[in-house]
Amino acid sequence: MARLFTVGEILAATGGRGKGLTGDGISSISIDSRELGPDALFVAIKGDRFDGHDFVPTALANGAAAALVSEGKANEAGERLVVVSDALEGLRDLASAARARSAARIVAVTGSAGKTTTKEAIRTVLGAAGPTHYSIKSFNNHWGVPLMLARMPREAEFGVFELGMNHAGEISPLTRLVRPHVAVVTTVAAAHLEFFDSVEGIARAKGEIFEGLEPGGTAIINADHDYVGVLIEVAKAAGVGKIVTYGFAADADWRIESAQLAGEHMHAVVRHGDAVVPLSIKAHGRHMIANAVAALAVAEEIGVNQDTALSALAQFGAPEGRGQATLLGPATRPLLLVDESYNANSASMAAAMDVFAVQDAPGGRKVLVLGDMLELGEKGPALHAALKDAVLATGADAVYLVGPSMAALADALGPQVVTDHKNTTDEIAQSVLAGLAYGDAVMVKGSNGVRLSGLVKQIRERFA
Template sequence: MSQPHFTVADILAVTGGRTGLGGDTPINAISIDSRELGPDALFVAIKGDRFDGHDFVEQALKDGAVAALVTEGRGDGAGRIIVPDALEGLRDIARAARERSRAVIVGVTGSVGKTTTKEALRVVFEAAGSTHASIKSFNNHWGVPLMLARLPVSAQFGVFEMGMSAPEEIRPLTRLVRPHIAVITTIAPAHLEALGSLDAIARAKSEIFSGLEPGGTTILNADHGQLDVLLEEARAAGVGRVVTYGEARGVDWQIVNIESLPESSVATVEHEGQRYELLLNVPGRHMVANAVGALAASHAAGVEPAVALRALAGFGAQPGRGARTRLGPSGRPLLLIDESYNANTASMTAALDVFARQEAPGGRKIIVLGDMRELGTQSAELHRSLAPAVLAAGADRVYLVGPQMQALAEALGQGRVAAHTQTAGEMAEIVVADLAYGDAVMIKGSNGVGLAGVVEQIRNRFERA
């Protein structure tokens, strides 16, 4: 019989909680969503922005959770483990999972490419050994401890994504994760509203160094203007080893040429006198950069480049981050490119550059762009700056969503925008009515704009060939 992930006794020991449950009760899954409970699940009742998990404790227990971790004063009864604070209890469990682990742990942050790089690392590590990685974009104050609490004792590799929208948000996350390797993908205009400048963004991302294990390694993309800030912060934090990558000269892993094809990418990478051919099942310079970041990080973790390159050859874009789907008849499909999860000027320009090389299967090229959020006083200027990339993309129709996109509409000029709506819901009806089989459509904007709903409606309409 296999060892349980935790027992109730283990949970009591690390949280200081109390319960009427037997100490040998196994805990083999940990969840904060009462709708997603694995076998022998512990439901953790945390209070979020929209929901309070304590309202769902009874339902979770009815649906099969063996226990619920609840905050003192928020109800008692059968099946509950009562602690001073449920979220802090989750962090206690995460610390315990990390403490017992012998895995090589990688932490990933950056303005753009965090999730893609994390997924590329997951693919590489899975080819080399037992791997645990964050799911979706669980990278915040509850997502990171939840992912860490699930870290199996048998894992050989662990990959954790860390995000932020303000200073001092990454520091507590990285001190939980305690990575051996810290990756910063790039620095770009994101969360300017809270941080004010690119240098301030770089310093906030550099908080990841404060949790780095002694003698640890940082992997830094060099293709941005804040590399010196990151190097300064790495020195101040006493980082043991710094490895750089990108197209810049003199980096440790240098991308010397890239061929971005409509459906794939080919690149040559040089490292310590060796040349490697990188093949990816996804187009775009930015995707090559993310893959080379994963190549460098996995090498630092002890994975041979040949193993990593074989794994990366099958790597594709993730939903909301460039995933490409052909809908309808094979001879004349609708090509849907889903970039709906996030947007800042760097990711927008990269996606538009890829779309410029994309031909429609047999119809028109259509772009739907939503607001780039949290850009503060520079928002109008940064939205206007997208105009050359939009024009170069060669779209037959351009649709814009959100109030911030007014600046881009003005920069593009009269007659260049097919429609501009304030909400994604309004745009969904317009775009679905306009699209036809044979078209290629790319949809990109900040997650809060809700363009994922437009993607879903397009899929619902055009999947029925």
């Protein structure tokens, strides 16, 4: 594996001091003592629940080449250390150094919904054109972004990073660290309202992504929501010279004129200027087409051939937990599982149920399992109850609700529609499993904190 940093580069970037260091450098970086790559640097950051310094001896015993530690913890951490004033700041310094030396074209993505899927679509397109480094999972916060950036290899030609937030002011330092050439905002919706006075406040917080754009950079904005004007205003205020829009909106620069489902694929016609672009993806849903069109727009701004982008997108499907559809069991009568268990807010709930509404069951019933949308504050009950029409439009034969906030939706739907409602996934799991059969189509959707991924795993194990 190619070396990420020499020992000298680490010390120069962080301003740290070495203690018992051996070897020439490191080839990987980790914050998890259980997951160490070859010649790893273990970074001992302090989180809400754990302090990485407690795991330095384990990391070194498990093969880490060195550990990056805070000064106050150095005496108890052992040998093979890089000692800095603060380990998280040291990680940011390494991220900054990786960015400074890189000639890669960089893309940053944020949004209330669809940012991970859009990031995956973009990295699929760029990966077809050259070596591409990208954020894994949803490593998009104050430690995830610098970790992903610090891991960027010298030889990367493209980089794609996901930036997340639940408070104002969180994206600004992340985008200034990443310094993207292209910044994408997927949508703005009622998410994290617990920490904002309004959805417009969320839009302005998402718009912080434009603050870090490189000179001459491009803002790419989804036009299919009520706050596109706010985002354009924020982008202009940040000095962005080029703004590109995409979506189903009539005035979008990349306008989706039609989108139809055919088997496993969605087919769309996209108009860009005088060009008509045929697009096909291996996923369901209008929102998935929009995510793919964002990747097309990025490809043009980055300089990737459109045919290369279209060919890559033809095999692009929904990631695990974000709409991934799987047929389980016998080919003649399988169970269709649609896994939307990773996240949920009003926008993503509506998009997921819009897809499920046109989804036929292979030979049985349609089943919905919906979990709480978290961090909505005092507007939570109303936003949950407002899902009623979308639920009814799916044509679901059985509806299972999980979480205390779903009580508002249970009341709105009534007992004749709601099959079962429990406060936790553990409490409802057996009821759901007992109600499913081969031939059914089941969609599982909720915020990650509801832990519906555990139910998805049980469904897979029961019906595989």
